[in-house]
Amino acid sequence: MTPGVIDAGSTLTAANRAISREAVEHAAALIGLVSTAIVRNALYTYGRRACTPEWARTFPDARYVDECTADAFAGLDRASWATRWNEDAAGRWRFETRRSADTARGAQPVKLYVNAGGAALVARLPAIVERIAASDAAAFKVASDPWGLLRSDKCVVYLRSLVEARRLAAELGQVLADDDVQQLAFTAALDERGAVSLGFDPPQHVVDELGERSWRGIVCGLLEVALVDAVSRSDDRPVEASLAAVAATGIDTVTWAPIGVS
Secondary structure: OOOOOOOOOOOOEOOOHHHHHHHHHHHHHHEOOEOHHHHHHHHHHOOOOOOOHHHHHHOOOHHHHHHHHHHHHHOOOOOOEEEEEEEEOOEEEEEEEEOOOOOOOOOOOEEEEEOEOHHHHHHHHHHHHHHHHHOOOOEEEEEOOOOHHHOOOOEEEEEOOHHHHHHHHHHHHHHOOOOOEOOOOOOEEOOOOOOEEEEEOOOHHHHHHHOOOOHHHHHHHHHHHHHHHHHHOOOOOHHHHHHHHHHOOOEEOOOOEEOOOO
16 A cells, blocks of 8 residues: 555554654643643643744634635535534634434544644645545534644544545545645554544443543543552653553553554
């Protein structure tokens, strides 16, 4: 298989192993200096890029991002897709939901992350949206302002199965084959660069128990608890101890998928 290109039968790779470990090491260094909530947030947002003067000149505001990306959404069949906007502390999101999709919680247990860098994502968005629309995806969201585009998790597609996710990943891998990649920690890479990766939303009973339905949110929560415990016990290898604790819950800390998924 050509490096950087995904085929529909790809197995998971360890492309995101290094950045995930870096995130844990970074969080471990914060324990005792900041609150545990900040430690968890540091894990979740690790890999976010800085808003440099050059970036601010290229993408000065949300309106300009809208103008740059408008053509990507213009071709969507509005009888099939519904748009909504959402704002959070990190910026705005544009959600597109297939009108025929079952949008109940847990109906789309697989997330496909499109991990192009911000400028590359904007440039490739027409081709990305075209392939998502032609797939079996139930919904997708894209960060829609300059700050959101600096996130690692800036484009997320919601699907019902691994089969559907792998098929779409193969298409998107071709689109992104030569582009800047911004790897996403704690997700399962489908290629050697981490250009497209997977997250797995947990069963509803886990959501109810932990009060968190995001795959990465749960992983970061488990890591934060394990790190705090390891440091409180004066473990001289808190990173290894926390990774072992998370692995004991059934998560492969090499591929960052549930153990048994390959």
